[in-house]
Amino acid sequence: MPTVLITGANRGIGLVLARQYAADGWHVIATCRDPGVAADLAALAEIGTFTEIRALDVTDFIAIKALAKKLEGRSIDVLLNNAGRLGPREKPHSRDEQLLGSFDFDEFIAQFRVNTLAPLAMAEAFADHVAASGEKKIVAVSSRVGSIAGNSSGGYYAYRASKAGLNAEFASLAKDLAPRGISVAVMHPGWVKTDMGGPGADIEVEESASGLRHVIAGLCPERSGGFFNYDGTEIPW
Amino acid sequence: MPTVLITDAERGIAPEFVRQYAMDGWRVIATCLRPAAAEELNSIADEYVTVEIHALDVTDRDAIYELATRLESTTIDILLNNAGVVSTDSDNLMALLPQRMCGLDFPEWEKLFRINTLGPMAMVEAFADLVAASGEKKIISLSSRLASITNNGDGAYYAYRSTNAALNAAMRSMAIDLAPSGIACAVLHSEDLDTPSFPAMPPPEGRTAIRNVESLRAQIAALVPENAGRFLGPDGREVAW
Numbered sequence: 001m002p003t004v005l006i007t008g009a010n011r012g013i014g015l016v017l018a019r020q021y022a023a024d025g026w027h028v029i030a031t032c033r034d035p036g037v038a039a040d041l042a043a044l045a046e047i048g049t050f051t052e053i054r055a056l057d058v059t060d061f062i063a064i065k066a067l068a069k070k071l072e073g074r075s076i077d078v079l080l081n082n083a084g085r086l087g088p089r090e091k092p093h094s095r096d097e098q099l100l101g102s103f104d105f106d107e108f109i110a111q112f113r114v115n116t117l118a119p120l121a122m123a124e125a126f127a128d129h130v131a132a133s134g135e136k137k138i139v140a141v142s143s144r145v146g147s148i149a150g151n152s153s154g155g156y157y158a159y160r161a162s163k164a165g166l167n168a169e170f171a172s173l174a175k176d177l178a179p180r181g182i183s184v185a186v187m188h189p190g191w192v193k194t195d196m197g198g199p200g201a202d203i204e205v206e207e208s209a210s211g212l213r214h215v216i217a218g219l220c221p222e223r224s225g226g227f228f229n230y231d232g233t234e235i236p237w
Numbered sequence: 238m239p240t241v242l243i244t245d246a247e248r249g250i251a252p253e254f255v256r257q258y259a260m261d262g263w264r265v266i267a268t269c270l271r272p273a274a275a276e277e278l279n280s281i282a283d284e285y286v287t288v289e290i291h292a293l294d295v296t297d298r299d300a301i302y303e304l305a306t307r308l309e310s311t312t313i314d315i316l317l318n319n320a321g322v323v324s325t326d327s328d329n330l331m332a333l334l335p336q337r338m339c340g341l342d343f344p345e346w347e348k349l350f351r352i353n354t355l356g357p358m359a360m361v362e363a364f365a366d367l368v369a370a371s372g373e374k375k376i377i378s379l380s381s382r383l384a385s386i387t388n389n390g391d392g393a394y395y396a397y398r399s400t401n402a403a404l405n406a407a408m409r410s411m412a413i414d415l416a417p418s419g420i421a422c423a424v425l426h427s428e429d430l431d432t433p434s435f436p437a438m439p440p441p442e443g444r445t446a447i448r449n450v451e452s453l454r455a456q457i458a459a460l461v462p463e464n465a466g467r468f469l470g471p472d473g474r475e476v477a478w
Contacts, residue, residue, distance in 0.1 A: 061343055100414045103362055105298065105355055112350050116399055117343055124341055148406045148478040154413030161354055161403035168386050168402035175392025225389075237386040237478045 001050065002135055005029040005076050007058050007122065008083030010038035012194035013141065016209040017082060022049035029076070031056035031067070058083045058118035059110075068125035077135035078216055079126050081119035084141060085111045086159050086196050093198040098157045108158040115162035120169050123177075123184075131180045137219050138173065141212070142166050142186035142227065149236040167227060167237060174225030183224040187215055190230045238287070239314040239373060242266040244295055244360060247275035250379070250427045251319040253450040259285035266308070268293035295320075295356030296348075298363075305363040314373035315457060316364050318357035320380065320404055322349060323397050346396040353400040358407050361415075361422075369418040375460055376415065376422045378408050382470060384426070387477035405468060405478060412466030421465035425453050426476065 004021050008014040010032035018030045018041065027050040032038050035053045045051040056067055058081075087094035088107060097104035119140040130136055145156055146163025167186050174184035189212055191202040211230030218232065227235045241258050243251055246267035258265050259281065265288045269275045272290045282288040293304055295318075325348050357378045368374055383394055384401030405424050412422035427449050449471040456469050468476040 100362060100365075100411070103358060105359070108355060108358075109347070109350075112347070112354075112403075116350075116403070117346060120341065120395060121343065146406065148402075148409050151406070151409045151413065154410040157358060157407050157410055160406040160410055161358075164386075164406035165350075165354075165399035165403040168384065168389070169395045169399040171386045171389040172392040172395055172398055175389065 001025060001027050002077040003027040003029065003075065003133070004078040004080055005031065005126065006080045006082050007031050007056065007118070009053075010035075010041050012196060013189050013192060013205055013208055013212070014082040015040055015044075016205045017080065017212065018051065019044055020206075020209050020213060022051050026050070028052070029054060029071070031058075033057045058122065059113040061117075061121045064118075064121050064125045068129065071126075071129060074129060075133035076126055076129040077133040077137065079122060079130050079138045080216070081122055081138075081140035083114060083118060084143075084196070085114040085162075092195045095156055095159075098155060098159065100155075100157070103157065108161070111158045111162045112165065115159070116165040116169065119166055120173065123173055127177065127180070127182065130182055131177075136180075136182045137184075137216060138177070138182055139185045139187060139216055139219065140166055140170060141189050142170075144188040144229070144235055146186075147227070147235050147237060171225055171237075178221065178224060181221065183219045183221050185215070185219050185224065186227050187212055188227070188229045188235055238262060238264050240264040240266065240311060240371070241315040241317055242268070242308075242313050242364065243317045243319060244268050244293065244356070245270070245319040245322075246290075247278045248319060248322070250446055250450060251317075252277045252281060253446045254317060254319075254454070255288060256281050256285075257447075257450055257454060259288050263287065265289070266291065266311075266313075268295075268304070270294055295360065296351045298359045301359050301363045305367065308367065311367065312371035313364055313367040314371040315375045315377060316360060316368050317457075318360055318376075318378040320353040320357050320378055320401070322352045323381075323394075325349065325352070341395060346400075349396045349400045350403065354403040354407065357404060358411075361411055365415060365418065365420065368420055369415075374418070374420045375457060376408075376411065376420055377457055377460075378404055378422075378424050380404055380408075380424045380426050380468070382426045382428045382476065384424075385468070385476050385478065402478075409466050416462055416465065419462065421460045421462045423457075423460055423465055424468045425456065426468075426470055427453060428471070 009018045009030035097107040189208045192208045193201040247269040
């Protein structure tokens with residue numbers, strides 16, 4: 001039975017990814033900041049699937065190493081960095097803090113920690129677990145908004161910068177982990193109807209999650225280092 | 238007399254920019270962290286009366302706004318952000334080694350984000366009005382060729398690559414958001430493309446530095462709103478993101 005570790009699995013795309021992988025018979029290690037209030041995730045663990053819930057704040061790099069140590073000896077086929085941040089916790093789809101002239105640098109740093117630093121901290125901590133697995137994949141949910149070439153509307157400074165930073169480091173990660181047989185990719189989930197995407201978004205969470213799972217299933221060493229839309233097409237940097 | 242403001246002007250290839258603009262008769266507002274320790278910059282200022290040096294930590298947003306207030310009666314034709322720091326410890330040569338997996342230093346990485354990415358963003362926010370009031374209306378950030386995700390051939394350098402790619406992403410938005418004010422933004426890098434990434438980290442010196450800065454200045458001079466928002470190298474070619 002393959003194993004997937006998903007960060008930020010308590011809601012949005014992460015929750016539906018966990019649900020779909022569990023339904024497919026995968027062993028799911030679902031992490032979130034506070035399992036005590038993650039009722040949907042708890043329900044998933046209770047219906048007889050192989051879901052284990054772990055408390056993890058992805059910006060706590062010591063906690064990441066501690067969890068990796070706790071899971072030592074277990075193989076992880078897919079490390080799925082899903083946790084992301086676009087706006088303050090109380091208004092997750094706000095972009096006011098990122099308008100030129102009213103930059104909120106505390107928010108910028110918070111996004112940099114979640115979107116850029118955390119995925120590499122996870123990759124560093126769990127590389128051995130992934131290398132010991134059958135599938136050997138490390139992916140991150142990035143965003144088309146992080147495509148510099150695709151930016152024709154401006155704004156979104158913190159989100160664009162932190163996701164472009166993620167894309168840049170995962171391009172390096174793909175090179176550095178190739179000798180260990182690990183494939184790496186960043187993915188665009190679409191504009192999804194979640195707390196972050198808002199109600200006016202394009203697609204339902206289920207469509208995004210199944211698209212992302214299809215992209216992950218098709219990832220191989222030859223496609224490692226790419227930036228893929230949830231429909232499988234490549235996105236320019 | 239046109240005015241150029243250059244940040245972190247004591248570091249890397251920036252002193253050569255200061256010298257060449259001064260030689261051409263520009264007023265040069267050069268900022269650096271510790272003016273007293275900036276020997277090369279001070280000797281240039283001794284030689285050219287149009288060069289003035291101001292102490293500025295680009296991670297101190299209040300200080301940036303204070304400087305903008307002090308300079309509010311002047312217009313800035315070119316704001317030149319010299320970002321692209323590879324390490325906060327310039328005496329530590331080990332820090333110049335590739336930032337590889339195993340033992341990644343996240344606090345150091347965050348410091349580089351504050352210097353390389355947020356520093357230029359704060360400068361643009363504070364000085365955009367003074368640039369918009371000038372004749373030339375240009376904002377340039379010096380990035381690194383390692384910021385090109387497309388051209389990442391050899392991996393590593395996580396903090397350096399990611400903070401510079403983040404800067405590129407921000408500058409691209411600046412180019413779009415400031416176009417209505419008539420300001421043209423671009424990202425440049427001063428490194429030679431035909432050298433390996435390490436040891437290309439130390440800035441080009443001597444004749445190479447002079448030639449590269451001459452070439453970059455020609456590109457800045459040719460920058461117009463219609464071709465803004467791009468990433469250019471010293472050979473004049475556009476660099477892929």
